[in-house]
Amino acid sequence: MNGIDGKTALVTGAGSGIGRASAERFAADGANVVVADIAAEAGRETVDLIEDAGGDATFVEVDVADFESVERMVDIAVDTYGSLDFAHNNAGILTGFAGVTDIEEAQWDKLLDINLKGVWACLKAELPVMEAQGSGAIVNTASESGLVGIGGLASYSASKHGVVGLTKTVALEYATRGIRINAIAPGPTNTNIQSGMSEGSDPSEMEFDTSAMIDVPMDRIADPEEMAGAVAFLCSDDASCITGHTLPVDGGQAAD
Template sequence: MNGLDGKTAVVTGGGSGIGRASAKRFADEGANVVVADIDAETGRETVDLIEDAGSNATFVDVDVSDLESVERMVDVALDAYGSLDFAHNNAGILTGFADVADIDADDWDALLEVNLKGIWTCLKAELAVMAERGGGAIVNTASESGLVGMGGLASYSASKHGVVGLTKTVALEYATRGVRVNAIAPGPTNTNIQSRMSGDGDPSSMEFDTSAMIDVPMDRIAEPEEMAGAVAFLCSDDASYITGHTLPVDGGQAAD
């Protein structure tokens, strides 16, 4: 990919799944990577994988629903590498499947805090630095559920539709300020969703059977590395005239 080597990228949710694959892809392309995650153990594992491959990475503990935590994440990138050129705002949760009338209010609030407010906090902190320093590229993780409705996923779908709308709006606001903002909309992907529940703040991981969600024309589930490739492309100079776009990476589901 053109234009990634020697630059600095921040990846939220970088401790696992799509975020880990994205962090590793940025590093493979020659970028310095700040791996941000609320789970320090998995985040540091990603850093170790990148460093073992001979690239540069730094871990920062971040809660994307907390603006001060996100601002500290950006400061770490600037202190460690002197710049912030790319961001993959990827952290997200899924609190469970339920019809809209059966969703617990606390679960609704917790999901929107991470999946939508968390994108806003990241954008707020990243955009100020990128615009001041001459530009950059941001990719938000939306979802196929942000393009179509999905039964049993009302809160998740609402949050991801919000990410799509926010991506379009911010892209327009910063189009003349050198910052491109896009999103990916993953289809079913071979990764666990890390769920951060409300209450005492202790993390818990829930695995969901994706078999009922698979109606993919390509007849397979994606690998996280395929999402990472799309992210790297959207941040690269090869996508220099693309902004405000949500790219389905879904094996053709959105075309059906």
């Protein structure tokens, strides 16, 4: 992608799924990559994959729900590579289906802390660095559930609608400061979060719930690499006039 080679990219939730694919794509396009995840072993595996392919990557353990942890992550990125040009704020969880009255308060708080507060914390730490540089591009991971309502996913849908709204608002705030902020809205994707795997499970044992394909016009689920391609495009010079946009990458679901 134009404008990525030689720059620095930060990806949260980069230990698996969309985050890992995004980190690998940035590296393949020539960026130095900061691989950030709360799961240290998985994050280091992503670094190994990038380095084995000839790329440059550094792992940082981060809890996106803790602003001090996020601030440290950004500091390490700048200290290691000298800049922060791209960020993919991707870390998120899905705690399962439940009716709105069946969601426990602790479950609601945990999901919103990671999925929405986590994106805010990343933006709060990343934007001053990019503004000082005079340039930058950020992509947040929303969801199809951030564009429509889905029964049984009240907390997840609320968090992802929040990401969409936050993306629009911050994009307007920084539109004249050389920084673009967009989001992707993945549909059913072959990742741990879609398969309902528990934390620490072996990704090689993943089995996707094919019931998620029912409403996909293209009649297939997406691969994480297809999400990574959208992220790379939105960060590239080819998307130089795109900001405040949430791009559905969903096999046509949002068109239905």
